[in-house]
Amino acid sequence: MASVKFNQVTKSYGKQEVIQSTSFEIQDKEFVVLVGPSGCGKSTMLRMIAGLEEITTGTIEIGDTVVNKLPPKDRDIAIVFQNYALYPHMTAYENMAFGLKIRGMSKSVIEEKVMKAAKILDIEDLLDRKPKAMSGGQRQRIAIGRAIVRNPKVFLFDEPLSNLDAKLRGQMRLEISLLHKKLQATMVYVTHDQVEAMTLGDRIIVLNKGVIQQIDTPQNLYNHPTNQFVAGFIGSPTMNFMKGKIYQEDEIEVFISEDQSFRLSLNTVYGLNPYQNVILGIRPEHIFSSQTLLKNPLQFQAEVRWVELLGHEGFAFFDLGGQQLSARLRADELKDPPFSKKLYIEGERLHIFDADTGLNLM
Amino acid sequence: MRRLKKILFYFILTIAALTFLYPFYWMIVASLTPEENIGNLSLVPQGLTFDHYSDMVEKIPIWRALFNSLLVATISTFGVLVFGSMTGYALAKMRFKGRNLLFFTIIFTMTLPFQITLIPNYIIMVNFKWVDTLAALIVPALNSAFAILLFRQAFLTIPDDLIHAARVDGCGDLRIIFQILWPNILPSLITVGILTFMTSWNDVLWPLIVIRQEELMTMPQLVTLFAVGGRSEAQLGVKLASAVLLALPIIIAYIFLQKYFIQSMASSGIKA
Numbered sequence: 318m319a320s321v322k323f324n325q326v327t328k329s330y331g332k333q334e335v336i337q338s339t340s341f342e343i344q345d346k347e348f349v350v351l352v353g354p355s356g357c358g359k360s361t362m363l364r365m366i367a368g369l370e371e372i373t374t375g376t377i378e379i380g381d382t383v384v385n386k387l388p389p390k391d392r393d394i395a396i397v398f399q400n401y402a403l404y405p406h407m408t409a410y411e412n413m414a415f416g417l418k419i420r421g422m423s424k425s426v427i428e429e430k431v432m433k434a435a436k437i438l439d440i441e442d443l444l445d446r447k448p449k450a451m452s453g454g455q456r457q458r459i460a461i462g463r464a465i466v467r468n469p470k471v472f473l474f475d476e477p478l479s480n481l482d483a484k485l486r487g488q489m490r491l492e493i494s495l496l497h498k499k500l501q502a503t504m505v506y507v508t509h510d511q512v513e514a515m516t517l518g519d520r521i522i523v524l525n526k527g528v529i530q531q532i533d534t535p536q537n538l539y540n541h542p543t544n545q546f547v548a549g550f551i552g553s554p555t556m557n558f559m560k561g562k563i564y565q566e567d568e569i570e571v572f573i574s575e576d577q578s579f580r581l582s583l584n585t586v587y588g589l590n591p592y593q594n595v596i597l598g599i600r601p602e603h604i605f606s607s608q609t610l611l612k613n614p615l616q617f618q619a620e621v622r623w624v625e626l627l628g629h630e631g632f633a634f635f636d637l638g639g640q641q642l643s644a645r646l647r648a649d650e651l652k653d654p655p656f657s658k659k660l661y662i663e664g665e666r667l668h669i670f671d672a673d674t675g676l677n678l679m
Numbered sequence: 680m681r682r683l684k685k686i687l688f689y690f691i692l693t694i695a696a697l698t699f700l701y702p703f704y705w706m707i708v709a710s711l712t713p714e715e716n717i718g719n720l721s722l723v724p725q726g727l728t729f730d731h732y733s734d735m736v737e738k739i740p741i742w743r744a745l746f747n748s749l750l751v752a753t754i755s756t757f758g759v760l761v762f763g764s765m766t767g768y769a770l771a772k773m774r775f776k777g778r779n780l781l782f783f784t785i786i787f788t789m790t791l792p793f794q795i796t797l798i799p800n801y802i803i804m805v806n807f808k809w810v811d812t813l814a815a816l817i818v819p820a821l822n823s824a825f826a827i828l829l830f831r832q833a834f835l836t837i838p839d840d841l842i843h844a845a846r847v848d849g850c851g852d853l854r855i856i857f858q859i860l861w862p863n864i865l866p867s868l869i870t871v872g873i874l875t876f877m878t879s880w881n882d883v884l885w886p887l888i889v890i891r892q893e894e895l896m897t898m899p900q901l902v903t904l905f906a907v908g909g910r911s912e913a914q915l916g917v918k919l920a921s922a923v924l925l926a927l928p929i930i931i932a933y934i935f936l937q938k939y940f941i942q943s944m945a946s947s948g949i950k951a
């Protein structure tokens with residue numbers, strides 16, 4: 318098994334730099350998720366680990382070996398693609414056996430390995446079928462099987478569940494997680510779906526426009542995003558943001574929205590620069606209708622314009638300080654809009670970002 | 680009413696088919712008819728004879744020519760399939776400087792009428808000392824712009840990730856082309872194969888220019904020379920017999936590969 322290490326890696330296509338200087342290390346046996354919006358360079362990064370894409374500058378190490386010059390087949394990695402990329406003219410069995418055959422293994426060894434993988438993935442009765450005769454979920458199992466049989470040091474996944482329907486996606490997510498426990502292998506998993514990232518990753522790398530924004534555990538990303546991008550990307554529904562300025566009044570800091578219509582006393586001193594342009598961030602689930610359990614309740618009046626009910630809970634939408642905000646509330650706390658309601662922000666959960674750099678100031 | 684329409688439809692189709700088939704049929708019948716009766720244009724042979732065929736075999740090395748033609752057409756077809764798909768693969772899936780320029784140059788050569796390249800090609804053959812060798816027929820035909828174009832288009836439809844998967848599995852480029860991609864572009868392979876074989880088989884002009892030795896001639900060349908060159912002594916029957924022999928392989932191939940002929944022409948959207 319092996320770690321994966323990036324040392325100041327960059328990647329350019331012609332003049333366009335799609336990955337800017339990047340350094341990080343993925344530990345042996347770790348499950349790391351690379352997440353970011355479409356086009357941010359996730360697949361490029363994965364393909365560089367696999368050796369399918371040349372590295373412009375810097376080095377990548379797998380285990381203790383610099384692999385820059387090694388072809389994919391010598392890197393001891395396996396990769397699972399979004400579109401399965403099964404060989405259409407081969408049966409499931411042949412698909413899984415192909416890589417082993419090329420490596421010159423004997424028929425009996427191949428059969429043993431394929432059958433073992435088929436058992437793990439519960440695909441024994443699909444082995445004679447061609448990809449065309451299988452559903453998307455079945456195909457992806459075969460593709461995972463093709464990766465498992467090789468027993469690689471590092472597994473790479475490029476949005477493997479994106480083509481599956483929601484229910485199947487949830488199920489496969491769980492299976493991949495269990496597979497990781499079972500195989501004890503290093504896994505690097507690319508997705509644009511933050512739910513997948515949060516549920517699967519030991520650690521998550523958030524990428525935007527070819528720049529790593531933050532590398533952290535799912536919980537830390539949620540609680541302590543380093544900047545506004547991460548704050549907005551992680552968590553669903555997305556965090557509420559409001560532009561404004563910080564003022565100091567009677568020993569405490571006060572936030573006043575850009576249009577002056579909303580004023581929030583922060584009830585404490587964070588040591589922010591007075592008159593600094595900031596962006597206030599608060600997640601919908603950190604706005605409450607009662608202050609009893611809150612450590613630092615910050616009260617405000619919301620004119621609710623619209624409500625979305627999801628059974629046990631719902632979302633209230635209201636305009637505040639020139640922005641539309643949402644609050645996640647219990648269904649019984651909501652009624653037919655419009656209505657006016659007193660709400661409380663948990664001050665402990667408030668984020669304040671620098672309006673220019675986007676950095677978290679807290 | 681609908682029945683009538685159907686009958687009419689098939690009637691017209693039958694007439695059309697007969698219009699195309701009749702000349703072939705007549706050619707075969709006439710080649711089996713004694714010389715003095717050929718002019719009658721009858722539907723059944725008036726007196727069956729194989730004399731024309733035995734005359735032909737006596738007068739010209741037709742079997743040798745058949746062998747030459749088969750050899751040339753088979754090797755050229757094989758070459759075009761192999762080298763055409765290799766070139767098409769490079770143009771579709773590899774990244775290198777000047778790729779588009781190369782591609783457009785290849786396309787450009789397709790627009791040149793062969794009359795323009797005929798003389799330069801001949802001079803090259805002379806310089807290579809390949810005149811009067813089969814190499815002059817085979818080597819220039821080992822790749823073709825048309826095949827490259829068709830293969831490139833076929834490879835473009837194949838997702839990159841399939842190739843990536845093959846690379847991770849341990850395939851090199853050649854294995855990727857022949858073991859992974861070929862099975863997935865069968866219609867293009869068959870189209871190119873059939874068209875290349877037919878083009879090579881039917882070519883008269885180029886062999887006429889580079890081959891003068893009778894034993895090295897291809898069938899169409901030999902038959903053409905025989906028919907127009909006076910050695911058939913104006914015997915229509917013998918000429919027709921050689922024409923039948925010339926058409927036969929293509930007809931046989933068509934009968935067996937009919938499905939593929941039609942399928943591949945339709946699927947490639949290219950008319951020969």
Ligand SMILES: Nc1ncnc2c1ncn2[C@@H]1O[C@H](COP(=O)(O)OP(=O)(O)O)[C@@H](O)[C@H]1O
Nearest residue numbers: 330333335353354355356357358359360361362
């Ligand atoms: N072969 C290529 N040539 C040029 N640009 C490319 C190529 N592959 C990807 N890119 C560009 O690199 C950026 C990152 O692509 P990619 O890694 O596929 O993003 P993601 O997987 O995060 O959606 C995109 O802007 C894309 O247009």
Ligand SMILES: [Mg+2]
Nearest residue numbers: 359360361476
């Ligand atoms: Mg991608």
